[in-house]
Amino acid sequence: MSANVWKLAALTLLSAVLVGCATPAPPYPTLVDNIEALKRVSAPPVGVGAFTVKSDVVGARSIGLRADSMTSPVGNDFAAYLADALQKELTLAGKLNPGSATVISGQLLKNDIAAGGMLTNSGEIEARFVVRRSDQERYNAVHRVEATWDSSFLGGVAIPKARQQYPMLVQKLLSKLFGDSLFQAALQ
Amino acid sequence: MAIKVLGWLATLLVVTLTGCAHPVSLSSDVSKLMGSGANKIDRKVGLVMTDEQRRFEQTTPSGGGDKVSYLPYRDLESGLYVVLSENFAGVTRVAGVNDPKVAADGLAFLVLPAIATTSFSPSLVTWPPTIFTVAVTLSVVDPRNNPVTEVKVQGEGRAEFDDFRTDVSLSAKRAAEDVLKKLMKAINDISAQLR
Numbered sequence: 001m002s003a004n005v006w007k008l009a010a011l012t013l014l015s016a017v018l019v020g021c022a023t024p025a026p027p028y029p030t031l032v033d034n035i036e037a038l039k040r041v042s043a044p045p046v047g048v049g050a051f052t053v054k055s056d057v058v059g060a061r062s063i064g065l066r067a068d069s070m071t072s073p074v075g076n077d078f079a080a081y082l083a084d085a086l087q088k089e090l091t092l093a094g095k096l097n098p099g100s101a102t103v104i105s106g107q108l109l110k111n112d113i114a115a116g117g118m119l120t121n122s123g124e125i126e127a128r129f130v131v132r133r134s135d136q137e138r139y140n141a142v143h144r145v146e147a148t149w150d151s152s153f154l155g156g157v158a159i160p161k162a163r164q165q166y167p168m169l170v171q172k173l174l175s176k177l178f179g180d181s182l183f184q185a186a187l188q
Numbered sequence: 189m190a191i192k193v194l195g196w197l198a199t200l201l202v203v204t205l206t207g208c209a210h211p212v213s214l215s216s217d218v219s220k221l222m223g224s225g226a227n228k229i230d231r232k233v234g235l236v237m238t239d240e241q242r243r244f245e246q247t248t249p250s251g252g253g254d255k256v257s258y259l260p261y262r263d264l265e266s267g268l269y270v271v272l273s274e275n276f277a278g279v280t281r282v283a284g285v286n287d288p289k290v291a292a293d294g295l296a297f298l299v300l301p302a303i304a305t306t307s308f309s310p311s312l313v314t315w316p317p318t319i320f321t322v323a324v325t326l327s328v329v330d331p332r333n334n335p336v337t338e339v340k341v342q343g344e345g346r347a348e349f350d351d352f353r354t355d356v357s358l359s360a361k362r363a364a365e366d367v368l369k370k371l372m373k374a375i376n377d378i379s380a381q382l383r
Contacts, residue, residue, distance in 0.1 A: 029263070088217075092222070092266070092270060152208070
């Protein structure tokens with residue numbers, strides 16, 4: 001009897017900490033700062049090409065968040081999420097033209113979000129962005145961003161918080177790209 | 189002994205599980221708002237959103253005695269921006285009437301949003317809200333800060349367990365989508381006043 005009580009209590013406590021289920025990352029929310037940054041670039045609308053994943057990237061298709069996991073809500077991996085984010089920002093800035101000779105493509109090099117920490121957690125994304133115009137490479141650079149945030153002992157707080165950080169990391173990565181004067185020049 | 193330990197664990201559970209604020213988001217796919225076909229007002233407007241508003245964290249009740257927390261201005265900012273972009277010839281974000289961009293960009297009006305939210309769940313065992321409301325008031329002023337008009341709309345989002353088990357923010361997102369659609373129509377309805 002007492003063993004059962006112990007087990008029940010332990011399981012209840014454990015489930016409170018680890019509870020969760022496999023869910024997709026939040027759809028990418030556009031950032032007004034990014035839209036306005038793109039609007040300021042005096043360049044004609046551009047296209048978005050292929051976004052791939054470097055072969056050995058852990059977390060490209062699924063990121064573990066304690067007992068939960070997070071997948072991309074678009075395409076098969078988080079490279080598709082990055083491409084979708086870029087397309088959304090370009091669309092809202094009036095800078096997307098699928099038929100343009102200038103095309104932005106990319107490769108996801110690192111992709112991770114942690115939810116295991118009881119006090120803080122962190123995440124990072126790294127990607128290579130390439131701008132080509134009619135087969136001529138005009139830009140090729142790697143950008144990396146990271147973030148740290150307060151977390152919680154409870155899975156019900158830590159997991160949603162980590163999940164919400166992912167699109168913000170992507171926003172930050174695109175802010176870095178759009179703010180690069182060489183990238184802006186490559187679009188012109 | 190077992191009863192004593194169980195009592196201690198129960199106390200710990202009560203302490204850790206009650207009163208905590210679970211993070212949710214009101215951000216939705218605002219690109220769906222584009223291409224509304226609204227007859228645009230041929231004037232440029234400024235969306236006033238301060239850093240303080242963007243950092244403002246709201247906490248409201250939810251299920252199981254818990255609460256939810258979110259950043260309503262940050263989460264709705266790009267939706268408001270798109271709604272204004274669909275209704276006006278141009279939109280720029282500004283910090284206030286004294287922002288140099290007001291004169292530099294030739295803004296005809298400034299739009300100041302105020303956001304109020306509620307959330308609720310009758311559940312004793314699950315925390316995500318089943319009902320979420322978002323009320324948005326847009327105060328429209330001229331560049332000298334004289335009132336021009338005011339637009340008020342309220343959106344509501346509902347989500348039951350089968351819906352929110354894959355997205356704990358679902359009722360909040362649905363409320364945000366609802367309020368932005370209503371806002372689009374409400375601005376269009378008073379467009380004659382702003383031309």
